[in-house]
Amino acid sequence: MVSLVLTSPFVVAQEYEKRSPPRKLTTAQAKVAEANYKKYCVLCHGEDRQGHVNDHAPSLRSQSLFESGVPHAILRPLSFGREGTPMGGYLDEVGGPMTLDEVWNLTYWLFEKSGAERVRLSTKPVYGDIKQGEKIYQKECADCHGKSGEGVTGPALGNQSALAHNTDEFIRYAIRHGRQDTPMPAFEDKLSSADIDNVTAFLRSRGKNWEMKKNILKALPTPEQYVINPDGKSPNFELSDGLYVSSHDLNKALVAKNKMVLLDTRVTSVWQTAHIEGAVPLPYYADLEATVKDIPKDVQIVAYCSCPRAAADSVIKQLRGLGYKKTATLYEGIFGWMNMGYPVMHGDVLD
Ligand code: HEC
Ligand code: HEC
Known part of the structure; x- marks a missing residue:
C-alpha cells in the first residue's frame, strides 16, 4: 500500500466507537483454550499472559491490544506466526499443532481474560509524511524497535508478516495508547496527532505485500x-x-x-x-x-x-x-x- 503525503494541517484526533463483544465461549471451549494456552504459550508469554518472559514476547493482556486487535491481530500471528521471529505459526494448515477452531477459541479466550472492550477501527489507510515519520521513528522508537524495525526489546515493526496482518489503524492505535503494563509508552501526549500519523505512514511504507507461503507439509522423521x-x-x-x-x-x-x-x-x-x-x-x-x-x-x-x-x-x-x-x-x-x-x-x- 502506498501512503500519500497529506498536506492539510487539520488532523482530527480520532474518536473510537465501542463495539459489542465477539463470540462467547462455552465453558467446555474455554477450558480447552486455557489448557492450550498453558501448553503452547506460557513459555514465552507467561503464566499470567503478562509477556516478556522469554524473547520479549509481547503482553497478551494489554487493553489496547485487545481493544483494537480482536480477532485478527491475535488470530493471524497465532495461526501463521511472524516469519523470522520466535513467534511460530500454530495452525495445523501450516504445520502447527492446533485446529482452526482451537485457534479461534484461544483468540476469544484471551480476549475474555483481558476484560477489554472492543473498539471499531477503520480499515482505511492512514496518510502522513513518510520522511518526517522516519525521523520521528529514529528518534523516538529505534532504541526499542531497532534502527531497521528488526525488533530489540519491542517487536519487529518492520516484520513483513506483521505489516501484512496489521492494519494502519491498528498500528496507530498502539502508538497513541501504548501497551498497558509493558515498556511501550502511549505517545498521544508526547507527539502531535500529525506526527503519529507520519510515523504510522512511515511504518506502513515498509510493507512489501508479504504473502503467507503455502507449506507443503513434509513427512516428519520416524x-x-x-x-x-x-x-x-x-x-x-x-x-x-x-x-x-x-x-x-x-x-x-x-x-x-x-x-x-x-x-x-x-x-x-x-x-x-x-x-x-x-x-x-x-x-x-x-x-x-x-x-x-x-x-x-x-x-x-x-x-x-x-x-x-x-x-x-x-x-x-x-x-x-x-x-x-x-x-x-x-x-x-x-x-x-x-x-x-x-x-x-x-x-x-x-x-
Ligand atoms: C518461543 C516463544 C513464543 C511462544 C511459545 C509463543 N509466542 Fe507469541 N510471540 C512471541 C514473540 C517473540 C512475538 C513478537 C514477534 C515480533 O517481533 O513481532 C510474539 C507475538 C505474538 C502475538 C502478536 C502480539 C502483538 O502485540 O502483536 C500474538 C497474538 C501471540 N504471539 C500469541 C501467541 C499465542 C496465543 C501462543 C501460544 C499458542 C504463542 N504466542 C506462543 C514469542 C512466542
Ligand atoms: C521503551 C521502549 C519502547 C519505545 C521507546 C517504543 N516502543 Fe513500541 N513497543 C515496545 C514494546 C516492549 C512493545 C510490546 C509491548 C507488549 O508487550 O505488548 C511495543 C509495541 C509496539 C507496537 C505494537 C506492535 C504489535 O504488533 O502489537 C507498535 C505499533 C509500536 N510499539 C510502535 C512504536 C512506535 C512507532 C514508537 C515510537 C514513536 C515506539 N513504539 C516506541 C517498546 C517501545
Whole structure:
C-alpha cells in the first residue's frame, strides 16, 4: 500500500466507537483454550499472559491490544506466526499443532481474560509524511524497535508478516495508547496527532505485500531416523555452564559426521520452513516420555530453538530428568547459527 503525503494541517484526533463483544465461549471451549494456552504459550508469554518472559514476547493482556486487535491481530500471528521471529505459526494448515477452531477459541479466550472492550477501527489507510515519520521513528522508537524495525526489546515493526496482518489503524492505535503494563509508552501526549500519523505512514511504507507461503507439509522423521551418522564417532563437546554447545563446535561435529541426535524444539510449523539438517522436531510442548523412548540414552543429544534458548533449555532439563545425561543446548539458537553462515535445510515450501 502506498501512503500519500497529506498536506492539510487539520488532523482530527480520532474518536473510537465501542463495539459489542465477539463470540462467547462455552465453558467446555474455554477450558480447552486455557489448557492450550498453558501448553503452547506460557513459555514465552507467561503464566499470567503478562509477556516478556522469554524473547520479549509481547503482553497478551494489554487493553489496547485487545481493544483494537480482536480477532485478527491475535488470530493471524497465532495461526501463521511472524516469519523470522520466535513467534511460530500454530495452525495445523501450516504445520502447527492446533485446529482452526482451537485457534479461534484461544483468540476469544484471551480476549475474555483481558476484560477489554472492543473498539471499531477503520480499515482505511492512514496518510502522513513518510520522511518526517522516519525521523520521528529514529528518534523516538529505534532504541526499542531497532534502527531497521528488526525488533530489540519491542517487536519487529518492520516484520513483513506483521505489516501484512496489521492494519494502519491498528498500528496507530498502539502508538497513541501504548501497551498497558509493558515498556511501550502511549505517545498521544508526547507527539502531535500529525506526527503519529507520519510515523504510522512511515511504518506502513515498509510493507512489501508479504504473502503467507503455502507449506507443503513434509513427512516428519520416524524414530529410526532420529540418530544421525549412526556409524560415526561420538562428539566430544565442551559445554559452557554444563549445558551449552557453541554453533562452531556443533558445526564441526556435523562436518566430522559425528553420531548425534539433533532436536528442533520449536513449534513444528517452523521446522517445516527451515531446520538444521538431520534435526527432528521435538517441540517444547511434546509429551517427552512418549516421544523419546526410541532415542538411545548413550547418544549425544543437542537441542535448539530460536528463542534463542528457552524452549531448548526446557526440553533438555526434562530430558536430564529422564536420565539423558549427554545433552546440550545450542547456545546461539538457530537464528544465531544462520547469522554465522551455517547451513539450514528448507522444507518443501512453495514461493
Ligand atoms: C518461543 C516463544 C513464543 C511462544 C511459545 C509463543 N509466542 Fe507469541 N510471540 C512471541 C514473540 C517473540 C512475538 C513478537 C514477534 C515480533 O517481533 O513481532 C510474539 C507475538 C505474538 C502475538 C502478536 C502480539 C502483538 O502485540 O502483536 C500474538 C497474538 C501471540 N504471539 C500469541 C501467541 C499465542 C496465543 C501462543 C501460544 C499458542 C504463542 N504466542 C506462543 C514469542 C512466542
Ligand atoms: C521503551 C521502549 C519502547 C519505545 C521507546 C517504543 N516502543 Fe513500541 N513497543 C515496545 C514494546 C516492549 C512493545 C510490546 C509491548 C507488549 O508487550 O505488548 C511495543 C509495541 C509496539 C507496537 C505494537 C506492535 C504489535 O504488533 O502489537 C507498535 C505499533 C509500536 N510499539 C510502535 C512504536 C512506535 C512507532 C514508537 C515510537 C514513536 C515506539 N513504539 C516506541 C517498546 C517501545
